[in-house]
Amino acid sequence: MLLFPEAVSLRSPRVIAAALFILLLALVPPISDAIGESYYVTLVTRILIFGLAAAGLNLVLGYGGLVSFGHALYLGIGAYTVGILSFHGVSNGWIHLVVTIVLSALVSLLTGLVCMRTSGIAFIMITLAFAQMFYFLGISLKQYGGDDGLNIAQRSDFGPLISIQTNTGLYYFAFGVVATTLYLSWRFVHARFGRLLRGTKSNVRRMRVLGFPVLRYQVVAYVISGCLCGVAGLLLGNFAKFASPAYMYWTVSGDLIVMVILGGISTIMGPLVGAAVYVILETVLSGYTQHWMVILGPIIVFIALMANRGLYGLFLAREAPGSRNSVS
Amino acid sequence: MSAPILSTHGLTKRFGGLLASDYLDFDVITGEVHAVIGPNGAGKTTLINQLIGELVPDGGRIEFEGRDITTLPSYRRSLLGLSRSYQITSVFPDFTALENVSLAAQAHDGHSFGLWRPVSREERLARPARAALEEVGLSTKNHTYAAELAHGEHRQLELAMALVSRPKVLLLDEPMAGMGRLESESMIKLLASLKRRYTIVLVEHDMDVVFALADRISVLVYGKTIACGSPSAIRASIEVKRAYLGERYASG
Amino acid sequence: MGGWALRRQAAHVGERRPDPAFFLLFGKSMTWNLLVIQALNGLQYGVLLFLLAAGLTLVLGVMNFVNLAHGSLYMLGAYIAAAVFARSNSFILAGLAAVLGTLLIGAIIERTTLRTFYARGHLDQVLATFGLILFFNEAVRIIWGQSPVYMAAPDAFSGTIDLLGSSYPSYRVLVIVVGLMMGGGLYLLIHHTRVGMLIRAGATNAQMVSVLGVDIQFLNTLLFGLGAAMAGLSGMMAAPIFAVQPGMGDNVLIAIIVVIVIGGIGSVRGAFYGALIVGVVDTVGRIYLPLLLRQVAERTIADAAGPALASMLIYLFMAVVLAVRPQGLFPARR
Numbered sequence: 001m002l003l004f005p006e007a008v009s010l011r012s013p014r015v016i017a018a019a020l021f022i023l024l025l026a027l028v029p030p031i032s033d034a035i036g037e038s039y040y041v042t043l044v045t046r047i048l049i050f051g052l053a054a055a056g057l058n059l060v061l062g063y064g065g066l067v068s069f070g071h072a073l074y075l076g077i078g079a080y081t082v083g084i085l086s087f088h089g090v091s092n093g094w095i096h097l098v099v100t101i102v103l104s105a106l107v108s109l110l111t112g113l114v115c116m117r118t119s120g121i122a123f124i125m126i127t128l129a130f131a132q133m134f135y136f137l138g139i140s141l142k143q144y145g146g147d148d149g150l151n152i153a154q155r156s157d158f159g160p161l162i163s164i165q166t167n168t169g170l171y172y173f174a175f176g177v178v179a180t181t182l183y184l185s186w187r188f189v190h191a192r193f194g195r196l197l198r199g200t201k202s203n204v205r206r207m208r209v210l211g212f213p214v215l216r217y218q219v220v221a222y223v224i225s226g227c228l229c230g231v232a233g234l235l236l237g238n239f240a241k242f243a244s245p246a247y248m249y250w251t252v253s254g255d256l257i258v259m260v261i262l263g264g265i266s267t268i269m270g271p272l273v274g275a276a277v278y279v280i281l282e283t284v285l286s287g288y289t290q291h292w293m294v295i296l297g298p299i300i301v302f303i304a305l306m307a308n309r310g311l312y313g314l315f316l317a318r319e320a321p322g323s324r325n326s327v328s
Numbered sequence: 329m330s331a332p333i334l335s336t337h338g339l340t341k342r343f344g345g346l347l348a349s350d351y352l353d354f355d356v357i358t359g360e361v362h363a364v365i366g367p368n369g370a371g372k373t374t375l376i377n378q379l380i381g382e383l384v385p386d387g388g389r390i391e392f393e394g395r396d397i398t399t400l401p402s403y404r405r406s407l408l409g410l411s412r413s414y415q416i417t418s419v420f421p422d423f424t425a426l427e428n429v430s431l432a433a434q435a436h437d438g439h440s441f442g443l444w445r446p447v448s449r450e451e452r453l454a455r456p457a458r459a460a461l462e463e464v465g466l467s468t469k470n471h472t473y474a475a476e477l478a479h480g481e482h483r484q485l486e487l488a489m490a491l492v493s494r495p496k497v498l499l500l501d502e503p504m505a506g507m508g509r510l511e512s513e514s515m516i517k518l519l520a521s522l523k524r525r526y527t528i529v530l531v532e533h534d535m536d537v538v539f540a541l542a543d544r545i546s547v548l549v550y551g552k553t554i555a556c557g558s559p560s561a562i563r564a565s566i567e568v569k570r571a572y573l574g575e576r577y578a579s580g
Numbered sequence: 581m582g583g584w585a586l587r588r589q590a591a592h593v594g595e596r597r598p599d600p601a602f603f604l605l606f607g608k609s610m611t612w613n614l615l616v617i618q619a620l621n622g623l624q625y626g627v628l629l630f631l632l633a634a635g636l637t638l639v640l641g642v643m644n645f646v647n648l649a650h651g652s653l654y655m656l657g658a659y660i661a662a663a664v665f666a667r668s669n670s671f672i673l674a675g676l677a678a679v680l681g682t683l684l685i686g687a688i689i690e691r692t693t694l695r696t697f698y699a700r701g702h703l704d705q706v707l708a709t710f711g712l713i714l715f716f717n718e719a720v721r722i723i724w725g726q727s728p729v730y731m732a733a734p735d736a737f738s739g740t741i742d743l744l745g746s747s748y749p750s751y752r753v754l755v756i757v758v759g760l761m762m763g764g765g766l767y768l769l770i771h772h773t774r775v776g777m778l779i780r781a782g783a784t785n786a787q788m789v790s791v792l793g794v795d796i797q798f799l800n801t802l803l804f805g806l807g808a809a810m811a812g813l814s815g816m817m818a819a820p821i822f823a824v825q826p827g828m829g830d831n832v833l834i835a836i837i838v839v840i841v842i843g844g845i846g847s848v849r850g851a852f853y854g855a856l857i858v859g860v861v862d863t864v865g866r867i868y869l870p871l872l873l874r875q876v877a878e879r880t881i882a883d884a885a886g887p888a889l890a891s892m893l894i895y896l897f898m899a900v901v902l903a904v905r906p907q908g909l910f911p912a913r914r
Contacts, residue, residue: 005446006446006448061703067702067703067706069706114899114902114903115902117902117903117906118902118906120702121640121644121646121702121845122841122845122906124646124702124706125646125837125840125841126837126841126898126902128834128837129834129837129838129841129895129898130895130899132834132895133891133892133895133896136888136891136892137888137891137892139891140887140888140891141884141888142884142887143884184443187443187444187446188443188444190446190447190448191442191443191444191445191446191447192434192440192441192442192445192447192450193440193441193442193443194447195427195431195434195440195447196431196434196440198422198423199420199423199431202420202421202422202423203418203419203420205382205418206414206418206419206420207435208382208401208402208403208406209380209381209382209402209403209406209412210403210406210431210432210435210489210493211403211406211407211435211436211493212403212435212440213401213403214403217440217441220441250830250834251710251713251714251830254706254707254710257703257706257707257710258707258710261703261707291718291721291722292718293714293715293717293718294714294715294718294719294722296711296714297711297712297713297714297715297716297718298711298715299711300707300708300710300711300714301693301707301708301711301712301715302711303707303711304697304700304704304705304707304708304711305696305697305704305708
């Protein structure tokens with residue numbers, strides 16, 4: 001079928017699981033209404049938002065093999081765009097969106113060009129350092145709240161047709177953005193650019209010798225990835241009605257990496273699955289004790305140890321045992 | 329004689345105190361099979377690495393079709409028509425054989441900013457890929473993941489990836505490395521079929537193959553060519569005998 | 581989301597953020613004094629960074645292992661020192677406990693947990709050490725609580741001495757001296773002992789070292805332990821100066837990452853010079869940059885942009901170094 005970039009068999013357990021998952025997500029608001037627990041809508045909105053950010057990160061991390069420890073920076077850019085523009089009276093959501101994308105693209109282009117001069121360990125650490133630089137920048141913006149953060153009086157106004165002022169409205173908006181992103185990522189991964197990126201992850205030296213100017217594609221992928229995280233940040237700012245430097249703190253970047261790996265690196269559904277498990281895990285653990293991080297820490301070490309393919313990736317392992325790391 | 333299509337002049341490469349290429353002069357004439365032989369550590373792979381741009385020389389010049397390519401990055405050299413295969417298999421294990429070769433074709437088919445169209449449906453890449461795989465005798469394994477291929481099949485895949493872009497000069501680094509007798513025989517036939525259709529620089533240890541296929545042979549010792557000429561000239565050369573016999577005594 | 585925000589805010593309470601206006605009020609006579617004091621503060625901060633960066637750069641360069649938990653070892657050193665000092669009132673005992681304690685903890689986590697990750701890619705290492713950071717931060721919070729723990733400088737060093745016409749706390753001079761001595765000791769170790777030769781060899785060619793028949797596992801544990809001990813020393817020396825609290829290792833980690841990138845991965849020399857550069861630039865920059873901006877720009881803009889630019893200064897410096905010399909200013913040589 002022309003809509004699908006690869007053969008999709010309706011009998012495959014992976015496809016069924018993915019379809020059910022998406023269906024479940026689509027039905028969260030009415031289900032939540034029916035059982036009278038509006039809390040689930042907000043919980044799953046958080047999952048969608050971080051799922052989007054993780055999906056953005058997955059493009060460069062999972063498919064491109066670039067370990068960026070600084071993607072939380074773009075969450076901050078998105079949230080602060082909404083915050084600062086609203087502060088100055090601009091509440092048009094479309095303007096928020098355009099500015100977020102332009103700023104994210106600019107920052108990721110500049111930091112990407114600098115970071116790509118290195119590789120391996122240096123790359124990881126430099127992305128970390130740059131993200132933290134923006135965290136400090138956020139703190140020092142006294143007129144926009146500094147480390148206390150910036151309240152956002154009202155959510156972005158996307159015009160008469162789309163309203164995110166209610167939790168359900170925001171939910172479906174986020175759902176729409178995530179679903180679209182996942183579909184476009186799916187196409188991307190199977191297209192020329194996606195295959196090139198996967199090639200660089202596995203054998204970058206050969207890619208150059210084959211004739212690919214690898215750097216420019218890596219930078220562009222990095223920019224796309226940054227923009228997706230920026231949009232996630234815009235949703236986050238709207239969700240919490242609050243923009244804070246805390247969104248850019250480096251441990252948030254670490255959380256995003258955990259989500260990608262937990263769900264399944266270089267899979268399309270993986271980041272969303274990972275986000276779901278991680279957010280739920282955090283919620284459950286913090287219910288038991290305020291010191292839940294002392295449990296989460298070792299769990300993350302365990303995930304690093306065991307999760308070779310991730311939870312969603314396990315489906316793929318059963319389907320194509322020959323390939324160690326196939327796609328989608 | 330026509331001007332060489334590829335040549336080095338005074339090529340020098342040092343690794344710490346070790347001189348891997350010692351003011352090396354080397355040239356390749358269009359249409360020939362130019363074999364490079366020599367004892368281990370003579371600098372043969374280092375030469376290939378510098379020709380393709382994976383290693384930057386410390387001194388000297390490399391010219392391709394009259395143009396100085398010494399500082400040109402490897403992807404540009406590939407696009408100009410230089411192609412290489414690796415001594416230690418360097419394919420993409422998570423792609424099928426067809427995808428591997430199709431990827432190699434993609435590099436020479438314009439830009440790769442395609443975001444939408446599935447690359448597997450691009451016939452303009454699949455067609456030359458299938459043809460290259462057919463040529464090296466690997467068509468039955470088109471849809472096998474590279475990680476699952478046998479060693480000999482890996483060497484065939486290496487060659488297919490180097491061939492698909494119809495290069496002007498093929499740099500083959502020990503294409504028969506690690507092959508058993510049966511696999512070697514098919515590879516020799518394959519290499520023979522490439523002769524006259526491609527200009528080839530062939531680094532090899534198997535002397536039967538070298539003497540059967542080469543138009544010229546360069547003997548490399550400690551980063552320098554001690555002899556360069558036709559197979560019969562090399563066979564008769566005293567310096568070459570000294571280099572090899574001496575080597576044999578030294579390694580006990 | 582509230583939980584996260586609180587975590588982060590608490591983390592940078594210990595940062596020094598002096599108000600430039602204070603110094604302006606005292607006029608020109610203070611200028612020389614100010615410069616000397618800030619330069620010495622920068623030197624002292626740089627020396628603390630060096631102790632940390634040296635250990636980490638070796639682990640990165642020789643073992644090719646991304647150890648983000650290095651900042652946690654610094655924090656543990658500070659906490660152990662503070663705890664022992666509170667019981668015994670002996671600075672020496674606190675110091676010994678901190679160094680030995682972190683050495684032990686470092687060796688233990690290396691042997692039990694981290695060893696499995698050497699063969700794994702950097703991604704898994706990043707994740708595992710990230711998990712350790714979360715664990716240690718929370719563990720100290722459980723044991724000692726969120727509020728900063730107090731540790732005093734030893735009595736012998738609680739006064740000031742006269743340096744270059746200014747009065748400077750003698751404890752900070754002690755820190756500088758100890759740091760420089762450690763630097764000297766490290767230089768001797770690396771350039772004049774057999775172990776040091778192996779480390780240097782490992783920095784440029786790790787495989788070769790194991791081929792030479794050296795017990796690479798033991799060397800790894802030794803190297804990691806050495807780094808941990810220096811981190812503990814740094815933490816202990818920092819305890820009377822900075823606030824000892826959960827998360828104190830996080831910001832320091834970022835700072836030493838900048839140091840290592842500027843200096844060159846795997847290079848102890850680079851760590852030394854990089855640390856001094858970062859220490860002085862950061863400290864002096866925070867004071868002078870806002871003052872400088874006031875001279876050239878309108879007051880409200882300067883007051884807003886000044887602190888922002890000052891805190892970004894070392895990162896911008898790092899970006900420039902990367903653009904011009906990606907391998908660092910003093911890359912590890914053969």
